[in-house]
Amino acid sequence: MNILIAEDNQVIQLLNAKLMRDWGFEFDMVSNGIEAVEYAQRNRGRYDLYLMDIEMPKMNGIEATRRIRGSTPYFPIMALTVRTDYRPSCFAAGMDAFSEKTCAPDQLLQAIKELTVKLTLINSSDVNVVSIKEATPVNHDELQELRALKSKGLTKLKLVGLDHVFVVHKNIQNKISHDLIGECKELSEFIDRSPSEPGRCHLYKTNLHVTKDLFLPEELEDAIRREDEVAMKFSNATDRRISE
Incomplete structure (x- = not known):
């Protein structure tokens, strides 16, 4: 399992990194929307899932998702945000799932398993x-x-x-x-x-x-x-x- 995580909050970055290691997943971490797009384009076909924060510097997660969907082969993207009112915009941009931040580890793991079905x-x-x-x-x-x-x-x-x-x-x-x-x-x-x-x-x-x-x-x-x-x-x- 190889996951790309877009998150600018350093505390949440550390939490997500620990969870990924505990679950035995490979992962890359980026801190803004521009990096999110660059990593997706540079590593085409590498990732099983993208965990996408919405409110990030330089480019938000919704715009990053639009650009990814227009420039890379399909892979699942899940929104993680405290703002539930972003839900319609996330799905309209091409995301596959939406979760409030921060969800319980067992709920996040279950969502990852469901979204990475092959x-x-x-x-x-x-x-x-x-x-x-x-x-x-x-x-x-x-x-x-x-x-x-x-x-x-x-x-x-x-x-x-x-x-x-x-x-x-x-x-x-x-x-x-x-x-x-x-x-x-x-x-x-x-x-x-x-x-x-x-x-x-x-x-x-x-x-x-x-x-x-x-x-x-x-x-x-x-x-x-x-x-x-x-x-x-x-x-x-x-x-x-x-x-x-």
């Missing part, structure tokens, strides 16, 4: 190498979708370059990694839980081709229950590179 990307550079990793959503709407799925123990899985998107158990990327490298299998199975067309998918290692067997209504519940039991064995998410 989707699973499966990519193949050639027939011998497959990468499985977690990726930041591409916009606010996808973040909201992922947050809703996370509350149900689910996530999204995308096959890069093939435009296939599936709704899957939150641990399914680890099962796929285990199947393809740990067991040296040529395919891995998982259930696509998309409401419109649920089915059992067969993912082939050599070309990331997927076939799907659709479920009868009476089959789905039992199939999901059995996959849940298997998937819970793979609870440690990690980025993996798989090779034959």
